[in-house]
Amino acid sequence: MRLSQLLLPTVKEDPAGAEAVSHKLMVRAGLVRQLAAGIYVFLPAGWRVMRKIEAIIREEMDRIGCQELLMPVLQPADIWQESGRWDEIQEEMFRLKDRKGADMALAMTHEEVITWLAAREIRSYKQLPQLWYHIQTKERDEARPKSGILRTREFIMKDSYSLDRDVDGLQASYEKHMYAYDRIYDRCGLEYLMVDGDSGMMGGDISHEYMAYADAGEDEIAFCEGCGYAANVQLAGAGLDEEPQLEIPPFGDIETPGVRTIEEVAGFFGLPARAFMKALVVISEDEGPVMALLRGDHELSELKLRRVIGEFRLATGDEVLEAQGVEAGFVGPITTPLPVVADEALCSGVYLAGANKPDHHKSGVSAEQLAEATPAGVRFAELREARAGDRCPQCGEGRLKSARTIEIGNIFQLGLKYSVPMGATYLDEAGEERPIVMGSYGIGLARIAAAAIEQHHDERGIIWPRAIAPFDVHVALVRAGDETQRALAERLCGELPAAGFEVVFDDRDVSAGIKFADADLLGCPAQVVVGKRAAEGVVELKSRATGCREDVAVHDLGHALRALLASA
RNA sequence: CGGGGUGUGGCUCAGCUUGGUAGAGCGCUCGGUUCGGGACCGAGAGGUCGGCGGUUCAAAUCCGCCCACCCCGACCA
Numbered sequence: 068m069r070l071s072q073l074l075l076p077t078v079k080e081d082p083a084g085a086e087a088v089s090h091k092l093m094v095r096a097g098l099v100r101q102l103a104a105g106i107y108v109f110l111p112a113g114w115r116v117m118r119k120i121e122a123i124i125r126e127e128m129d130r131i132g133c134q135e136l137l138m139p140v141l142q143p144a145d146i147w148q149e150s151g152r153w154d155e156i157q158e159e160m161f162r163l164k165d166r167k168g169a170d171m172a173l174a175m176t177h178e179e180v181i182t183w184l185a186a187r188e189i190r191s192y193k194q195l196p197q198l199w200y201h202i203q204t205k206e207r208d209e210a211r212p213k214s215g216i217l218r219t220r221e222f223i224m225k226d227s228y229s230l231d232r233d234v235d236g237l238q239a240s241y242e243k244h245m246y247a248y249d250r251i252y253d254r255c256g257l258e259y260l261m262v263d264g265d266s267g268m269m270g271g272d273i274s275h276e277y278m279a280y281a282d283a284g285e286d287e288i289a290f291c292e293g294c295g296y297a298a299n300v301q302l303a304g305a306g307l308d309e310e311p312q313l314e315i316p317p318f319g320d321i322e323t324p325g326v327r328t329i330e331e332v333a334g335f336f337g338l339p340a341r342a343f344m345k346a347l348v349v350i351s352e353d354e355g356p357v358m359a360l361l362r363g364d365h366e367l368s369e370l371k372l373r374r375v376i377g378e379f380r381l382a383t384g385d386e387v388l389e390a391q392g393v394e395a396g397f398v399g400p401i402t403t404p405l406p407v408v409a410d411e412a413l414c415s416g417v418y419l420a421g422a423n424k425p426d427h428h429k430s431g432v433s434a435e436q437l438a439e440a441t442p443a444g445v446r447f448a449e450l451r452e453a454r455a456g457d458r459c460p461q462c463g464e465g466r467l468k469s470a471r472t473i474e475i476g477n478i479f480q481l482g483l484k485y486s487v488p489m490g491a492t493y494l495d496e497a498g499e500e501r502p503i504v505m506g507s508y509g510i511g512l513a514r515i516a517a518a519a520i521e522q523h524h525d526e527r528g529i530i531w532p533r534a535i536a537p538f539d540v541h542v543a544l545v546r547a548g549d550e551t552q553r554a555l556a557e558r559l560c561g562e563l564p565a566a567g568f569e570v571v572f573d574d575r576d577v578s579a580g581i582k583f584a585d586a587d588l589l590g591c592p593a594q595v596v597v598g599k600r601a602a603e604g605v606v607e608l609k610s611r612a613t614g615c616r617e618d619v620a621v622h623d624l625g626h627a628l629r630a631l632l633a634s635a
Numbered sequence: 636c637g638g639g640g641u642g643u644g645g646c647u648c649a650g651c652u653u654g655g656u657a658g659a660g661c662g663c664u665c666g667g668u669u670c671g672g673g674a675c676c677g678a679g680a681g682g683u684c685g686g687c688g689g690u691u692c693a694a695a696u697c698c699g700c701c702c703a704c705c706c707c708g709a710c711c712a
Contacts (some may be wrong), residue, residue, distance in 0.1 A: 079661065079673065080647045084705040104704065152712080158636095159711070176712050210636080210710050218711090285711095479712085507712085545671055580672040587672090598671055607671090 068538070070573040070585075074111050076100075077585050087283035089517040090215025092529050096588045098516075098537075105212025105220035112571075112589065113516075115537040117223065120255060120512050121202055123534060124225045127251045131243040133198040133227050138180045140204055144170035146179040149489050161206050173206035178485050178507055181228040185503055186491040189230060195493060195503070196236050198243070200227030202512070214283055216513045217473060223513065229506040232495065237480055237504045241273075244478050244508045248277055252475065255515050256532025258522055262288050263298040264477060274479040278472035279514075281521035286472050289453045293465030300469060301370045303453035304460025307412055313342045315417045318431030325426065327396025329363040332428065336419065340364035344413060344420040344432060346398040348382040348390055348405070356382060356390040360400055360409040360437075362418070365451035375408050375448050397421040401429050402440035409437065410450040473518045476510040523612075529590030530612050533635040538571040540628060541591040541611075543583065545598035547576040555606070555621070556597040566625050568632075587611065592635035593628055610635070 075097040082094045082101075093099045098113030109117055125135065144162075147153035153172075161173035174180075181199060189195065202225045209220050216222075229240030245261070252259050257279045264274030276299065278288055289303035290296060298304070315338075326335045333340050343363030349372070351357045357376050361367055373379065387395045390405060399421030400407055414434050422429040437445045459465040486492065486502040495501050516535065523530040533539065540563060544556040553574075560572040571591065573582045579598075586594050596607040600618065608627050609616040612635055619627045 078646065083647070084641080086706080101704090156712075157710095178712075205712095207711080211706095211708090213706085477712095509712090543671095548670085578670060578672085578674060580670095580674080583672045585673085596671075 068571045070571060071575045073571065075585075075589070076110070077588055085215060087214040087217060087517070087521070088524060089217070089281075089283060089520040092520050092524060092588070093215060093517070096529055096590065099216060101215075105209055105218065107216060107219060107221075107513075112537040116516050116531075116535055117512055119535045119537075120515050121223075121225075123254050124202065124251055124510060124512070127247045127254075128198075128200050128225070128227060130250075131198065131247045133200045133243075133247075135201060136199055137201045138174070138177045138184075138203060140174045140206065142172050142174055142180060144172055146183050146489070147172055150179050150182065150485055151488060152179070159207050159209070161208050174203070175205055175207045176224075176507075176509075177201070177203070177226055178228070178481070178505075179489070181507075182485040182489040182491045182505070185230050185486070185505075186489055189491065189493050189503060192232050192493055192495045195230055195232050196240055197230040198227060198240060199230075200225060200508075214285070214517075216517045217283065218285070219513070222511055225510040225512065227508045229508070230491075231504045231506075232493065232501070233504055234482075237482070237506050240506055241478060241480060244506075245275075248476055248478070248508075248510070251510065252277065252279070252515075254534050255519060256523065256534060257475065257515065257518055259472075259475060259518075260288075260290065260297050262290075263302055264479070272480050272482055272484075274477060276474050277476040277478075277510075279475045279518035279522065280470055281473045281518050282471050283517075283521055284471045284473035286474055287469055288472050289455070289457075289467040289469050291459035291462060291465040291467055293459060294462035296459055296461035296465075298453075300453050301368050303467065305449065305451055305453035305467075306458025306460045306463060308458055310341065312416060313338055315342060315419060316430040318436075319429070320422050320424075320427045321419075321430055323397075323426055323428045326428070332419065333363065338419070342419055344399065344418045346400060346421055348387045348395070348398060349376075349379040350382050350386060351376040351379040353377040354406060356386065356405050358391075358398070358400065358403055358405040358407045359450060360407060360413055361451055362410060362412045365410060365412060366454075367450055368452040371448070371450050371452075372408065375446060375450070391423060393421070393423045393425060397423065397425055397427060399423050399429055399432070400437055400440055400445075401432055404443060405441075406443040407437065407441045407445045408450065409434075409445055409447050411447045412451060413437075414447055473514055473521065474511075475514045475518055476508075478508045479506060481505040481507055524590070527584070528588035531590045531592060531635075533592045533632050536591050536635075537589065538591045539569045539632055540593045540595055541571050541573065541586045541589065542595045542597065543573045543579070543586055545579045545582070545596060547574060549601070552597050552601040555601040555604070559595065559597065559606070559621070559624070563624075563628075568628060593631050595624070595628075 077097045078095050081091045085091045100108045163171050205224050206221050212218050212220050231237045259279040261275050261277055264276045287300045289300045326332050329340050340363035345361050345363050347359045349357050391398050417433045419428050419430050420432045455469040457467045483502045491503045492500045520529050546552050563570045592611050594609040604621045605618050607616050608619045610631050
């Protein structure tokens with residue numbers, strides 16, 4: 068591939084508005100261009116990276132016996148209506164009508180098509196298990212596309228689906244995917260970990276997310292270095308430490324004019340935030356208004372509360388007033404007609420809380436009083452979000468640390484969620500009809516590329532892991548006008564590909580500085596500089612990762628390259 | 636969807652407050668000198684100033700509406 072002909076539009080300046088390193092570098096290195104918000108063109112070098120990732124995924128999926136097929140992006144509405152998601156999903160799905168006026172959807176995912184296929188083609192237990200996958204474009208009308216290629220409205224995903232007779236079979240298919248995913252991410256040179264996913268409201272469904280460390284990531288995970296525990300912060304268990312009881316005024320009302328937030332109250336009383344109870348009024352879809360209680364220094368994990376009361380939203384100011392008879396800021400559990408869900412940190416200790424009358428707080432509130440003051444009942448549960456420094460909930464020894472990550476894949480035990488409503492069943496040995504037990508498994512290809520850049524770059528540019536680099540070797544001809552140099556470079560660029568290397572050849576008639584800068588930006592693992600010593604048959608070999616350079620005789624170049632690439 | 640911001644040659648931006656001839660750097664074209672870490676000199680090409688409407692003798696600049704893009708939040712099978 069000759070750079071004089073290759074569409075590799077490198078740019079010196081960061082694109083306007085780009086924040087994520089991977090976004091800046093992908094644009095600067097000439098890998099991608101943005102067409103619209105969350106919609107990108109992959110340029111030749113960027114597409115080569117995607118193809119490499121795709122090939123690795125394909126190999127590993129094939130290895131576990133997953134069969135590749137291809138499902139359409141454009142889909143009829145009726146299968147989505149059958150699964151119930153036509154109404155369940157709102158703005159996020161692109162919808163359109165065909166010329167006859169029939170409703171159509173652009174695929175956000177392919178569970179419906181898979182289940183439709185399974186319902187038609189799977190009849191007997193003898194056909195199970197099945198593992199199917201495809202690598203296909205997905206369309207999602209994201210509320211907020213961002214961070215370059217990380218969150219887009221159109222993206223390519225490998226998604227696979229398992230069909231099993233029972234939960235044991237599903238577990239086996241699930242574990243096959245874990246095996247494949249580890250190999251895929253390892254081969255792509257990523258540092259990642261698997262965390263517990265949101266089990267959702269279906270109860271019992273198990274899922275895991277694969278997270279790659281990256282500051283530009285949108286997800287925060289909590290993990291314990293001691294025992295390997297890891298989970299999304301929203302979900303992570305938060306161990307509690309014994310803390311000395313604070314001096315709280317005895318039970319009674321205290322006038323606190325205009326003091327509403329925890330910060331203000333803490334300042335007013337000269338006590339730390341953990342001396343207070345904070346009360347949030349939420350509107351549960353199942354239960355109506357509910358009061359959630361947390362210690363002042365804790366934050367609510369919406370996922371954890373959702374497990375207790377189902378889907379909910381925060382109450383508006385008016386709703387708080389209506390439900391509790393006092394404005395937000397002075398709401399408390401003593402006394403309340405609302406059902407109360409309290410974080411278990413409040414099981415012990417004495418606290419200050421809102422007094423349910425304007426400009427007053429109640430002191431000396433303890434767990435015992437909650438039961439009496441709340442006729443609608445109190446439930447204790449872990450509601451608080453984990454934070455760095457919390458005791459590890461698994462081993463109880465280590466301290467949680469937090470890190471930002473990019474979700475590069477997930478695996479999900481769907482169970483009967485689609486097979487039952489869509490009638491995907493099989494006959495077992497006894498001739499009885501049973502629903503197929505399903506799983507679904509995704510990997511975002513571009514996110515792997517972005518995560519690799521986030522993890523492997525320096526101030527000059529990208530440092531690709533060899534397996535997904537656009538090329539293995541970047542050959543730079545220092546002086547395009549020098550016949551000796553050019554002849555040697557041309558010779559190498561004929562021989563190296565024949566020896567199995569993927570080569571990009573910078574044959575442009577531009578200054579050496581530009582060539583070196585572009586080579587570092589693009590980030591191919593090996594650079595071969597054909598320069599001054601060309602007449603002696605000597606070139607310079609540089610490792611992009613280490614920056615080490617050495618002069619190598621042309622006849623040794625193949626070996627030297629192999630050695631360098633093996634370590635990249 | 637709520638809050639904030641930005642739209643000016645291909646790219647990154649200045650000009651707008653205080654209305655009056657549209658600018659810089661990079662890139663591009665041509666000529667010359669350079670030639671191992673984004674060279675230099677000279678000569679050029681290239682812009683409906685996001686769109687529509689309004690105010691005005693006059694609008695990139697002031698006002699209104701719309702659109703696009705970015706950031707924070709909400710949302711995210």
